[in-house]
Amino acid sequence: MRNSSRGAVDPFIVMDVMEQARAAEAAGRHIIHMEVGQPSSPAPEAARKALAEAMENDALGYTVALGIPALRARIARLYGEWYDVDLDPNRVVVTPGSSGGFILAFSALFDAGDRVLLGAPGYPSYRQILKALDLNPVEVQTAPENRYQLVPQDISGTDCEGVMVASPGNPTGTMLGKPELSALVDAAQARGASFLSDEIYHGIDYDKKPVTALQVSDDVCVINSFSKYFSMTGWRVGWLVVPEAQIRQVERLAQNLFICAPNASQVAALAAMDAPDELQANLAVYARNRALMMEQLPKAGFDRIAPPDGAFYVYADVSHLTKDSRAFAAEILEKAGVAVTPGLDFDPVRGAGTLRFSYARGTAEIEEGLSRLTAFMAARG
Ligand SMILES: Cc1ncc(COP(=O)(O)O)c(C=O)c1O
Structure with a gap:
């Protein structure tokens, strides 16, 4: 073979x-x-209880591809609670972890050979998933004085069809403030590149609140997950927020790539959101x-x-x-x-x-x- x-x-x-x-x-x-x-x-106790109950009363078959509507609505509400952002639940896509979200987002936004700009140091699977999809990760060495985050000149000075940031980042834990994030989104949009924001560590912050890319623009793809703040790594459930124009494209891919995120995990995730x-x-x-x-x-x-x-x-x-x-x-x-x-x-x-x-x-x-x-x-x- x-x-x-x-x-x-x-x-x-x-x-x-x-x-x-x-x-x-x-x-x-x-x-x-x-x-x-x-x-x-x-996972929070409420999540485990909700699942135990669902296992008694529900066949837990496939859900619709974009996720259980109540969960999508609850995630949309989170954006109001955390950032004062009014988000249409139709833009929320429930995914098999944020890892599944990357596959879905990269497939929806890029063609083979497209270049996606990443800051190094960064989460290693970005570049490996991009490579596995025949896309080209372009890694820029970020500077300690920029707190190991990309700066707009990195984007304006590099040919790319996509830009990916993480705030707080892994491994550094550094965050982009609103002006910095806004400047990066502007630079990406100026060159017609899609902007992806990995926000998986939101909720795990100490002295200041993280900013979501949705506070800056609607024309971005946000990636998040129940793995970290919600303490549900092995449940494999996360989400994307995509621009309205991308919803149907992402839905078609989600139907074919995954059918849906695990139903049981979606039930638990919904309850986890109300276990503050x-x-x-x-x-x-x-x-x-x-x-x-x-x-x-x-x-x-x-x-x-x-x-x-x-x-x-x-x-x-x-x-x-x-x-x-x-x-x-x-x-x-x-x-x-x-x-x-x-x-x-x-x-x-x-x-x-x-x-x-x-x-x-x-x-x-x-x-x-x-x-x-x-x-x-x-x-x-
Ligand atoms: C920055 C970042 N993004 C995404 C992931 C993947 O998380 P999951 O697929 O569990 O949602 C991780 C896991 O450590 C991570 O650190």
Whole structure:
């Protein structure tokens, strides 16, 4: 059987780290997980209850391709609650995670060979999904002084049919303010490029509120998910907000690519949206963890870090400690029993000198991880 060249994408290194951590655990070691970007909390109780009830009373067959209407309406209402944006529910498309949303959005907006501008460091699957769809990721090295986000000159100076941003971003957790986001949307529109905004970490923010691209323009594609703030990674449910003119195009693709997002997960997601106490309690844990990370990582020797605006990651420059972040992460796993992610996942150019620490787990685990990292760095000298 032949393999396609489109399928020759790089592995997602964090998944490889997870596998190494699993192997160490299977061999009897206790590992602290600072590699995974997922909450350790379950879906909100209300979500689990709603699903249990639905399983008794409903066949849970296919839903319509764009998602359960009540869920689309509730997501539209969220834009009023969070950003004071009046959103037509018809523009909301429920997807199998934001990962499914990327496939749908990229297929709907781009033709084979189109170039999509991305900032590095960034979430690795953007470029891998683009490649698998015969599209061309064009990665721009973003600058620390721009908080590792794209700037309008990156767009005006590069031939591209699409531009993708993430705010808060992964791995940096930095956010784009309204003027910056607005300038990027203008620059993309000026060159006729589609603008995509990954907003999966909205809700997980600390000192200031994130801005949605929908506050700036209706002619954008927003990608979001129940995975992070709503603590539902494995349920595989997310959403897109698309311009009105794209709805039917996206619907036809969704019908054929996925039929629908998992019905059970849509039922649970709808109930999760009305569980603010539990979700805000999760957020309080991340805030506490963030404070611990910012206080103790520098003391341990990881002092080239900036406070993240959102998400649950700290991206550290470790270029003074190693020239090979993959080997360094393996050494930390081996000697300290802490799994962390090498920056190469997020930035093939500069990532050999960076690491990403996730603080999505419970506070006791983060405390233990920090004390192990401190001891490891002290022993390293
Ligand atoms: C920035 C970003 N976008 C998208 C995803 C994919 O999330 P999901 O497919 O679970 O919605 C992730 C996962 O970590 C992420 O960090």
